[in-house]
Amino acid sequence: MHKYPVRFFLFLSAACLSVSCNQYRHMQKVQGKQNCVFKFKPDFSRVVYKTSVDVVGKHLSGLLVFKYMPDSSTRVVFTSETGLGFFDFGFLPGNRFIVYQVISKMDKKAVIRTLRNDFDLIMFNNTGTQHAYDLTDSLLVYHAFPQKNGVNYYITDAECSQLIKLQRASNKKPIMEAIMNGYTTGNSPENILIRHLNFNFSISLKKITPIASQ
Amino acid sequence: MPRKSSLFILLFVFFSAKAQHAGYVLISKPESFRNSFSNATAVTQSIQSEFNQEKYLSMLSEKINSSGKFWYKKKSQLRIEYVRPFSYLVIINEGKIFIKDGEKESKISTGSNKILQQVNRMLLDCVSGNMLESPDFQSRVFESREAWLVELTPVTRNLKKLYKNINIVIDKSDFTANTIEMIELSGDKTSIHFKNKVLNAQIPSSIFSIP
Numbered sequence: 001m002h003k004y005p006v007r008f009f010l011f012l013s014a015a016c017l018s019v020s021c022n023q024y025r026h027m028q029k030v031q032g033k034q035n036c037v038f039k040f041k042p043d044f045s046r047v048v049y050k051t052s053v054d055v056v057g058k059h060l061s062g063l064l065v066f067k068y069m070p071d072s073s074t075r076v077v078f079t080s081e082t083g084l085g086f087f088d089f090g091f092l093p094g095n096r097f098i099v100y101q102v103i104s105k106m107d108k109k110a111v112i113r114t115l116r117n118d119f120d121l122i123m124f125n126n127t128g129t130q131h132a133y134d135l136t137d138s139l140l141v142y143h144a145f146p147q148k149n150g151v152n153y154y155i156t157d158a159e160c161s162q163l164i165k166l167q168r169a170s171n172k173k174p175i176m177e178a179i180m181n182g183y184t185t186g187n188s189p190e191n192i193l194i195r196h197l198n199f200n201f202s203i204s205l206k207k208i209t210p211i212a213s214q
Numbered sequence: 215m216p217r218k219s220s221l222f223i224l225l226f227v228f229f230s231a232k233a234q235h236a237g238y239v240l241i242s243k244p245e246s247f248r249n250s251f252s253n254a255t256a257v258t259q260s261i262q263s264e265f266n267q268e269k270y271l272s273m274l275s276e277k278i279n280s281s282g283k284f285w286y287k288k289k290s291q292l293r294i295e296y297v298r299p300f301s302y303l304v305i306i307n308e309g310k311i312f313i314k315d316g317e318k319e320s321k322i323s324t325g326s327n328k329i330l331q332q333v334n335r336m337l338l339d340c341v342s343g344n345m346l347e348s349p350d351f352q353s354r355v356f357e358s359r360e361a362w363l364v365e366l367t368p369v370t371r372n373l374k375k376l377y378k379n380i381n382i383v384i385d386k387s388d389f390t391a392n393t394i395e396m397i398e399l400s401g402d403k404t405s406i407h408f409k410n411k412v413l414n415a416q417i418p419s420s421i422f423s424i425p
Contacts, residue, residue: 047276050300052315061315063304067274075274081302081315082294083269083396083404084376100273101400183240208299 018145022172027135027142034132036160037143041124042180044074047188049205051078056200062086064205066188075100076119091119095126118194118203121168122178147152150175173197235381236361238356246353247362248346254389255343261286261390263411267296272401284339284408291422305424306338312424321424332373340382340394351380361386375399388413 006036044066051064065077072093078086087106090098097116106112120126127145135142136158143154153167153174168176182190192205241247262285269278281297290309296302303314311322332350339345346353350373351366366380376398383393390411397403 048274050316052318057313059318059320061313061318063269063278063300064272065271065276065278067276069274075275077271079269079271079278079402081280081296081300082304083267083402085398085400085402088273088400 023174024135027137030134030136032132032134032182033160034129034134034143037154037156038124040154040163042183042188043186044068044123044188048208050208052204054202074123089116091123091125117168118176121166122180122192219364235356235363238358240354241357251389258322259288259414260417261341261411261413262415262417263408265409268406270403285417285421287417287422291337292338292372293421299369305422307422307424309372310424332370336373340380340391345382361392
C-alpha cells in the first residue's frame with residue numbers, strides 16, 4: 001500500500017525529467033534566420049574591461065584585455081589591478097584554443113573549460129550555420145548553434161532587431177546566461193554580465209578604455 | 215695568462231651587468247649602499263605619493279596605464295588607491311588586507327594565505343626599504359649617476375612562480391623608491407612610477423583604518 005505513492009513520485013520525477021524539465025520543448029522550430037545574429041557580433045579587437053569575478057563566495061577583480069592578433073587569433077588576458085597576470089588564453093579559428101599562461105590556483109580543467117565556453121559564447125565563436133536552427137516562443141527567437149556539448153543560443157526579438165541575451169545550454173536547460181549592453185554594430189559592449197545558473201559564478205565586465213598605443 | 219683571464223672575467227661581469235640594466239653598473243661591494251640606505255630608511259616614518267602604473271603585456275605589445283595615490287606609515291601600514299581609469303583600493307594594516315573594488319569590499323587575513331603573506335611582505339619591504347634583508351629574495355645592487363637599482367630575485371617557491379625579478383630604482387637624493395618594476399615569468403611587467411613624494415608628513419590613522 002505504501003509503495004504506490006513512492007512509485008507515483010518516481011514516475012512523476014521521470015516524466016518531469018523527460019518532458020516538462022526541457023525548457024526549450026514548448027518552442028516551435030522555425031525557418032532559420034541565424035545569419036541575422038552576426039550583426040550583433042561585438043568587436044573585441046582591442047579593448048580592456050574592468051572585471052569582477054564572484055565564484056562560490058569569493059571575489060576576484062582585475063583587468064581583462066581582448067586583442068585580435070596578426071595570426072587571426074583573439075587573445076584574452078586577465079591581470080590583477082596591481083599587475084599580476086591570472087591567465088592568458090588564445091582563441092584561434094577552427095575552434096582551436098591555447099592556454100598561454102594560467103596561475104596555479106586557476107589551472108584546473110573544469111575552470112579553464114568553463115571560461116573557454118563563456119568567452120566562446122560572447123565572442124560568437126563556433127557559430128557555423130550548417131547545423132544551426134531557430135526556435136521561437138510567442139515573443140523571442142532563439143538562434144541555436146549546436147556545440148560539441150550543448151547548444152549556444154543568441155536570443156533576439158522576433159524581428160531580430162535587438163539581441164536580448166545569450167545563453168549556453170545543455171540539451172534541456174540553460175546553464176549560463178550573458179547580457180551585453182551599450183554597443184552598436186561593430187563596437188565592443190560597454191557592459192557584459194555573465195551568470196552561471198547551475199552554480200554561484202558570475203563575471204561582470206565594464207569597459208574602461210581602449211588600450212594605450214605603443 | 216691568469217692576468218688576462220681575470221681581465222676577461224672583469225670585463226664580462228662589467229658588460230653583462232650593463233646589458234641587464236642599461237645605464238647601470240653592478241656594485242661589487244654593496245655594504246656602503248646598504249649602510250647609507252639603512253640609515254636613511256630608519257628616519258623615514260611615512261611616505262605619501264602619487265603614482266602612475268604601466269602594465270606591459272609583452273606578447274600583445276600592449277600597455278595599460280593607471281594612476282592613483284599611495285600612503286605608507288611605519289612599520290606595516292600601506293594604502294594604495296587607484297583612481298584612474300578605475301577605482302580600486304587596497305589597505306594593508308598589521309597583517310590584514312582590505313580591498314574595495316567598486317562597491318564590493320573584502321577583508322583578508324594574510325596569516326591565512328602564505329602567498330598573500332609573501333606578496334604583502336614584499337610590498338611593504340619594497341616601500342619601507344627592508345627588501346635587502348628579506349628572506350624571500352636574493353639581491354644585487356647597481357648604480358648610475360642619479361640612482362641605485364636594487365634587483366631582487368625570488369628564492370621562495372611561491373614567489374618564484376609569480377615573478378622573475380623585481381627591480382627598485384632608488385633616488386640618490388633621498389633614498390626613496392622612484393620606480394618599482396615587477397617582471398613576471400612570461401616577460402609581462404608592471405612598472406609603478408612614484409611622483410610628488412612627501413616624506414615624514416603626519417598621516418591620519420584613519421587613512422589606514424579597515425572598516
